[in-house]
Amino acid sequence: MTAGTILIVFSLFFVYAYDIYDFGFTPDPMSDEVEVVISDSLDIAAASDSSVFVNGTILPNEGISNSLLALDGIKMDHVLEITTSLKPYVDFRFLAAGEEITVEMDQNKELVKSFCYKPNPVITHKLTRNIDGALEYELVSLPTEKRQRLLRGQISTTLNQALFDNHIEPSVAAEINGMLECIVNFRSDARKGDRYSVFLEESYFEGKKLKGGKVLLASFEGKRTGYKVAYLYTDPERNSAFNAHYTKKGEALINAGLRLPVDRVHVTSPYGYRIHPVTRSRTFHYGVDYRGRIGEPVYTVADGTVIYSGYDGLNGNKVVIKHKDKTQTFYLHLNKRLVKNGQKVKARQRIATIGNTGRSTGPHLHFSIRDPKGKWANPMNKRMIATQKLEGERYARFINQMDEIDDMIREYIAKERKLTEYTLFHLGSDKFNTREIEIRPN
């Protein structure tokens, strides 16, 4: 059976799961938490007559400012007041074309009375003029139903194809890919027939699925890799930087694309013993050489702090970055260094350009990793640098959350099994009837 068929079978069960009420099973809607509901403040129609409502949407390829300016009667002053008041609460980079915006103005269209930004049918970011005259922020969310979905399959073609076949939207698929790539070295360790599972939580409003979804778990079980898994950690703080995926030990994963220090991967000299190109003696090469052209960008592989940025005759221009888990990464033979000692850097930040400085025979980046204990590690095997670790209270909470997710999966599978038995019983009896007709002697 191919991954495709397995996935189709499971997605069919998912559809059935919401028809089970007819079959006499105890309905157990998978919805849980319900968020704050403040519905009357949203009732725009009921607002006083002295207001004028201007409706619009986020325009394609435009930010919030231009989308607002395009509305009738909205001036730059209004835009500035709205964006300044909203900025601490909404990340403007994630606005999408077509999302609704509404401005309530006074009759003369001089003062903004309120503003609503509605990224989806259940969430409204609202600003309302308070008695002090300031625009006050409020998040209004309608209750949604949470449903889970378990995708399981074998690696036969590509993971992407399997996710696409299951109608997983690109942003969620990219997240799943990133997670799995962090826990498994696909290029060297994935084998045909290896299995993966993804446990998703999706929100529904009035029976319709909302955009996006949470990946609660992604796991991989392979001949070479053994069982690898990552879980979602949810911090009580909504916007906490700790909200991310972690291994069972509480080590954070970093996204796939962020690990590479260069744009084009062309390894000219791997980690390990080699005949040194300059000295011609057999030496151990404590890093990976990536061929490149002078001036091409060099990126950090994870968040960290620059602990060295300087020049010496052997390494040429050199940058060393220390990451949160005390791993250090080394970038040598650089043409230009773009960071200073002590500077904090973000994953995938441009820190230098490829060069040919120091003892080097041609333009390349020498990249090394030293693990937290100070030992050199093979960068090709290093799947992740823990950008952060869950510790203390957070780790205790994470352990509980992992248990909860495991329980949810167990419950999901049990439900699925009941349905399988039910379906088999019915299909079986159908077949039985058919066979009876067929074997009727004539």
Ligand SMILES: [Zn+2]
């Ligand atoms: Zn090298």
